[in-house]
Amino acid sequence: MTLDLIDLEQxxxxxxxxxxxxxxFWDNLTRGIFTxxxxxxxxxxxxxxxxxxxxxxxxxxxxxxxxxxxxxxxKTTVHAGPAAFVRDLPYSVGIIDLDEGLRIxxxxxxxxxxxxxxxxxxxxxxxxxxxxxxxxxxRLTSSA
Amino acid sequence: MxxxxxxxxxxxxxxxGKLQGVSEVGTQQLEHEVLARLVVDALHDAGLDKTDVGxxxxxLPRPYTQQKYFATFMANYLRLPCDGLVMEVMGNGMxxxxxxxxxxxxxxxxxxxVALALGVNFETGTPAPxxxxxxxxxxxxxxxxxxxxxxxxxxxxxxxxxxxxEFGSSREDLASIAVKNRHHAIENPxxxxxxxxxxxxxxxxxxxxxxxxxxxxxxxxxxxxxLVIAREDIAKSTxxxxxxxxxxxFFHEGAHQISEVPNDMIAFEAARIAGARAFKAAGINPDDxxxxxxxxxxxxxxxxxxxxxxxxxxxxxxxxxxxxxxAIGGRIPICTSGGLLSRGHPAYVTALYSYFELxxxxxxxxxxxxxxxxxxxxxxxxxxxxxxxxxHIMEAVx
Ligand SMILES: [Zn+2]
Numbered sequence: 001m002t003l004d005l006i007d008l009e010q011x012x013x014x015x016x017x018x019x020x021x022x023x024x025f026w027d028n029l030t031r032g033i034f035t036x037x038x039x040x041x042x043x044x045x046x047x048x049x050x051x052x053x054x055x056x057x058x059x060x061x062x063x064x065x066x067x068x069x070x071x072x073x074x075k076t077t078v079h080a081g082p083a084a085f086v087r088d089l090p091y092s093v094g095i096i097d098l099d100e101g102l103r104i105x106x107x108x109x110x111x112x113x114x115x116x117x118x119x120x121x122x123x124x125x126x127x128x129x130x131x132x133x134x135x136x137x138x139r140l141t142s143s144a
Numbered sequence: 145m146x147x148x149x150x151x152x153x154x155x156x157x158x159x160x161g162k163l164q165g166v167s168e169v170g171t172q173q174l175e176h177e178v179l180a181r182l183v184v185d186a187l188h189d190a191g192l193d194k195t196d197v198g199x200x201x202x203x204l205p206r207p208y209t210q211q212k213y214f215a216t217f218m219a220n221y222l223r224l225p226c227d228g229l230v231m232e233v234m235g236n237g238m239x240x241x242x243x244x245x246x247x248x249x250x251x252x253x254x255x256x257x258v259a260l261a262l263g264v265n266f267e268t269g270t271p272a273p274x275x276x277x278x279x280x281x282x283x284x285x286x287x288x289x290x291x292x293x294x295x296x297x298x299x300x301x302x303x304x305x306x307x308x309x310e311f312g313s314s315r316e317d318l319a320s321i322a323v324k325n326r327h328h329a330i331e332n333p334x335x336x337x338x339x340x341x342x343x344x345x346x347x348x349x350x351x352x353x354x355x356x357x358x359x360x361x362x363x364x365x366x367x368x369x370x371l372v373i374a375r376e377d378i379a380k381s382t383x384x385x386x387x388x389x390x391x392x393x394f395f396h397e398g399a400h401q402i403s404e405v406p407n408d409m410i411a412f413e414a415a416r417i418a419g420a421r422a423f424k425a426a427g428i429n430p431d432d433x434x435x436x437x438x439x440x441x442x443x444x445x446x447x448x449x450x451x452x453x454x455x456x457x458x459x460x461x462x463x464x465x466x467x468x469x470x471a472i473g474g475r476i477p478i479c480t481s482g483g484l485l486s487r488g489h490p491a492y493v494t495a496l497y498s499y500f501e502l503x504x505x506x507x508x509x510x511x512x513x514x515x516x517x518x519x520x521x522x523x524x525x526x527x528x529x530x531x532x533x534x535x536h537i538m539e540a541v542x
Binding site: 016083 | 272273274276277280284285286287288289290291292293294295298301302303304305306309350351352353354355401402403404405406407409
């Protein structure tokens, strides 16, 4: 599915670096598509995307698109943060178990509890994208 | 054991506090002066001489320590030629445990009969928001975690949220750990926070990372410790009481903060495995341990480790703490020093304080906080969100 995009009129507080290998992830994310790598040999997905499968250490991996849906495993609200993030305080972060069997960490937006269904959204900052999770919204049609 | 047993024979520790900074007359406490004095004190405590020492394993100082290549600088400062290794080690929260282990291994390898495990952690001259800009890069993926603003203790906070969700525990139950540890610290002369504190005091503090407030997360502190590691024949020859390494265990789960393959994050698998290995090597059960010093930066961490090591049943750690089972005088006293929350948490030397507490307790030097008939002590340290754990079991030899 294509992720909702939320426009933010500021720059990212601590921008991630990109490598030649991870650039497609960030490029796709800009367009609302959440991707990662999957091993051609053992078939297991990985996150973050990696040029080497962490499970069997082969370098035969392919890009796949993830649905961007999952379950909130845990969360917290940060009230005392690193200098770059003081502008955002308080903010929530959490751990999400994606339906494809991957655990990721991201910002959490809106009211959502542990065990709830969540979906990923793109935070479109001026200088590039990040992602967050919010309460899952049922869609009448799906483009996926 | 096939090799000659290894012991902790002596030690010295600086009271934890805020020491970094320039005074009104322009002077400051310098790391090497502080540590050199502890080296002399520790050797005196061990009943050994400078010439007995043949290896020094230092914890890496914080980046705020101006003097670089601290280990070799100290070798010069102390004018100590060494046949065994002189080095600095780093492994985040596990740093001091790795220094201790490396010193033990130098003795086991026969490079020296006596090694020092030592270090100094000065950091309070740097404000917390600036410090976190560095520490967040150690407790997370710089590109896939740090950009969201995860702080080191935010991971433990998520452990707490999950624990409350799964086991119906409460913030109050978790907060009781902080009260218990403060009660222990009141009787520890080297503890940073010794003012009496009630559960209401803890609950009234401002939130830091939900559900944890100011007194449920570690304050910042400076500290320094020197421990004397000796082959047992050397220890015996001094005629002094000492503590012998009885068993040890280590495990790294191959994950950093979270496992990308979903697991039971709050089972603290690394602590369970490292603990089981240490108990097996020592030939004992968790029930046999008289006291435990657990590396627990937040209340929840002590609960989860007490469960992973088998001191408390799963989901019961917080409840049993509220019932006094982990307090001095209880079934299994945990963090008799006051732990990271009250004894203090100068992170890169914190676990050296844990071993120092075991040394004091197992030599009967605990004073008003002495655990009666303490013969077997356990120390557990970690890195990340307990992604790796190291457990040592020490026994008293009088
Ligand atoms: Zn593979």
